[in-house]
Amino acid sequence: MAACTPKATEDMTDNKIHLITLDPGHFHAALVQKSMYEDIDSSVHIYAPDTPDLDLHMAKIEQYNSREEKPTSWNSEIYEGNDYLEKMLEEKAGNVVVLAGSNLKKTEYIAKSVDAGFNVLADKPMAINAEDYELLKQAFATAKEKGVLLYDIMTERSEITTILQKELSQDAELFGELEVGTPENPAVTKESVHHFFKYVSGSPLIRPSWFFDTKQQGEGIVDVTTHLIDLTFWECFPETVINPEDVSLVAARRWPTVLTPSDFEKVTGQTEFPDFLQSSINEGNLETYANGEIIYTINGHHAKVSVIWNYQAPEGTGDTHYSIMRGTKANLVIKQGAEQGYKPTLYIKPVTEISDEEAQAAIDNLLSTYDGLTLEKSENGWKVVIPAKYDIGHEAHFAQVMERFIEYYKNGNMPAWEVPNMLTKYGLSTKALQMASE
Template sequence: MLKKSLSVLALAPLLVMNQGCNTSKETATESTKPLHLIVLDPGHFHADLLQKTIYDQVDSTVHVYAPDGPEVKAYLAKVDQYNTRADSPTNWNEQVYTGPDYLEKMLADKPGNVVVLAGNNQKKTNYIKQSVDAGLNVLADKPMAIDAAGFELLKDAFASAEKNNVLLYDIMTERYEITNTLQKELAKQADIFGELQKGTPSQPAISKESVHHFSKIVSGSPLVRPSWFFDTKQQGEGIVDVNTHLVDLIQWAAFPEVKLSPSDVNLISARRWTTDLTPSQFKLVTKQDTYPDFLTSSVKDSTLSVYANGEINYTLKGIHAQVKVLWNFQAPEGAGDTHYSIMRGSKANLIIRQGKEQNYKPMLYVEPVGSDANYAQNLEAAFKKVEALYPGITLKKDAKGWQVEIPKKYDNGHEAHFAQVANKYMEYLKDGKLPDWEVPNMITKYYTTTKALEMAEK
């Protein structure tokens, strides 16, 4: 076991707060800041991104507990990169413990009040449960559960969090992507959207599709993924991983601030399929020369097949919905991860496109349905209500309807959304509670994804 101090404070952005969500009003010095982060077993780059920003309420010292190895070293190196950058450097001070008893040591020490989790998803639900049982707040990367057993344990964790007066929350960055935000806001305007349609299995009322890539650039450098990322027993299949974001967005946009439950969900169909990687592709993204033993069952004729793709068709409170995630090895030149979304209203469809025509940047469109002669006039009047919330957005007429033009100041990129989630979580910690609908809707979300996996496996 090893304990060391590094000038890199990991993950402090989100977690640092007084135990049990009781926040001190002192803010002057590091020692009086109410939030103190514990980063547990960081194995995913989302842990780094939480610390790309510094936070007024978070102490600069972050306590890290992890097994020794390349994952914690990669995390620390990235935080150090943030600390030493020329433009707006951070000042994290990482206190690191590595050893086989890292979890037990963290639970015994409890040097902070917020546990940050982003790593191996097979271990994550247990980490969550033990942390909240110990009276610690938890901010966790998605997914918080990857199978039916994990879902049952997660439900127990939420019950324990309530009993111990701590907050368990997952990192839903996609709510902060501006086109998703505006799609939700426009759907609230009856003169623009009308009413959300019921839809059908072949034409859902709300559909979301996300395309991701194994090879990508993060914070200016090629991303090195751990080998276990390609083991669905450890990472989770695509149907329960990225689809967590999409199911969340559907709940959030179609039923804003409404408490949902698993009984509101009716699964219609679910399917899963593989993305195939060559040995050279695997080596490029993992820096490993060979497949580890735990991937042997997924390898045939030297090709690794990963169940990274999944689709769920279901109804939520009678509304037909569809989510789909696709994983390719690498994006086309100039592209990256992409998102497509449609909400079908009685007066207009609200569509997010992010293809070649949009230069791979998400753009939001309002496309009227029917033949209301007064629609344009009503749209202009109703749009002003949304414009008041987001000054500078405008409408531009096109062949099918209107494009919502969004100033650059709102397009801060995916990496910046982690700080936005962290700041929102810190607001909840200060209040000592989450919104009433968040916990039941998280439970409903993970019920949807894990039950869909069961259906797809049959």
């Protein structure tokens, strides 16, 4: 059991962010604290039930505080009890609530936190079904009324190959215009492959058993796909409002990942499947609907996003990402397979005559922001060679999201496109679940 520290009355007249972590159940709740921030107070109030999830969360915070290189100095003040939500709402010990845990209650947590006047930084997904989506819409309306921020953690916008794919797609001389595409050959395709068993911050990741219950975690089609949908909006139509009428759902499907009892034990530490998973047991194995595919249009351009969850990556490999943006002059492709050493790698593949000089000119346009970029001849085009300093890793992207949130908090608002695009994104994913389940 995590140790409880008596709550100290907070002085929030310093214009700093004072964090509250509510019911942490996913390691992303800890990753936002892997770094320290000048604008965030070092004391963090944690409200949670008495569960192993809290112990796992505190172990990660302690790991960050005690590491040799750049240790953090977080002071955790914990309230542990069944009335944790009521206590948080009553005590108002901070001004920003961080949410990363079971998605069964997440939308309710969002709505109640915003209604109480808290800003909210929430891990994806904010909604896992149509009912949650309706509550989320109301939460955004309340946030606007109360003048607080409601924002989701979109780490993939910080990945360097994705950033450069976006930037190069805006270069009409190199890329041309985004193709319209078809359902069979979309203009944009993004596929993400994940693994239940992995290492995080150097240690094997122990996942809570509820992570495999789609009623609590949500199906794959409404979970990781939110990152991919977000990227299609963000890359194809930068800083542009995407309303629900700008998006049309074409097709959606889902399928399960099968885990044996030994697989389940290795990733959760539990020797038996809990009762709430019994309805998903088939011939002694667990079937969890972690995989999904969505085909849709954005402003008339076809896009496809898909997420695949395997149990464990082969030795020496890891999570992978594939992405292509098809232009009238060139395709921009991100691969992350064996050929790339499982590192995201960006390629420019011309579909019309493009000279070396024209390709180099596009890279030169980026050098003022991303120095050190070079081009290397590759099969059917060029590989964009990116200096190692930009490859900071997925975990470091959480600090970059937090820095964006801090900027929004200090400004008192977000860019005009953020909220409508979040609403459209979750409307699309939850509608896709309905279609795939029919």
